[in-house]
Amino acid sequence: MPHQCTNCGHTFPDGSKEMLSGCPDCGGNKFQFRPAGSNADSVADDAADTTASSKADASTGESVTIDPETPSAGRQTSPPETEGVGDGEVAQNDGAESPAQSTARSDVVSSSEITAAGSMGPQSTADEQSPTDQPAPTDQPAPTDTPEPDAEATADTPDDPTEESNLDELRKELNNQFESIRIVSPGQYELNLMELYDRDEYIISLREDGRYVIEVPDGWGDS
């Protein structure tokens, strides 16, 4: 649950644009962010609990959050025909897969989800500002390209370290593009002054564990 409404607890996947118009459940406009960098495993688990579970798989290359014995547990099982709607390359690899893997990937059908996942990796602390007036992740060529080959690698070699390091590099690059405050460690921060100047929302408070709470200005997202 990278983002959570502080009012009602509604959680949102990384990069969700739902928050832009306030919480759909309670209308709240304050969200806390839980960075994935410090605790990638639990975040992956959290992500698996949300409807956008497959994003964690796409971004980390770990399809292992899915238990092979319960391939359809708690998630939609898309019919094979819908596979590859946003990811044709992956569909070609179906032959040698377990049902769990294909189910896991079959959720990765939305190109917007792939894009969002690619831009928000577990190492990222830039996610806090994803709902800013920065260019939307879909405008960035890199994230749309990378998750696809990674999803293929997931099917064939789930633990390929090369893919992991490539993703790390991508995350670093995206961090450089997006983030306004980088939390190096508790008490150590790097600030991107231009980003801070450009952003719409106020930062209310940094937390010791690396989260921070932001306040969204009234009328934000209306324009």
Next chain:
Amino acid sequence: MMGLLTNLRDSISRVTDRLFASEEPKRIGIYGPPNAGKTTLANRIARDWTGDAIGPESHVPHETRRARRKEDVSIERNGKSVSIDIVDTPGVTTKVDYKEFLDHDMEKDDAIRRSREATEGVAEAMHWLREDVDGVIYVLDSSTDPFTQVNTMLIGIIESRELPVLIFANKTDLEDSDVQRVADAFPDHETVPLSALEGNNMDEVYDKIAEYFG
């Protein structure tokens, strides 16, 4: 949270002021890197014209971690009165590290908290620069190198907003002070030498404030 509410309330009252007052005080932000003497200057101005101080001064960097303001400071110049709101902002920097506070007899927990607050303060100051100031006094320690990334970036932002800006070359009382170096760094702007601590050259400071922000 309270700070935000205060900000919002102030913003609203500011809009209302705009609607009903023909000439409201200009809001002048005092910006600059940490330890340039911004609070010392703000206190000097506030004490000279209102009798009150704005906030505590300190040689420890990031003493000011929340913007503080003094409203409706009336400065008399040449028989005319110029009214400004002074906003003393946290020192702007690209890196905050709690370790730099450990040298100042601070416990690690306190240093980390101070570091966090300072970072929040910079974020707030940058936000204000975008929305809440009508002019900028940019304060520099004239005994240090003015060619820094932070100075260049902030002056660039201020220029892009076309805000009136004065460069204050502070700490002229220090032996290493080099006002010309500051003036050379920002040739497009007026540089005023001063020692806010000693109160040196404050007449020219107030002349320029009245001229630029009145």
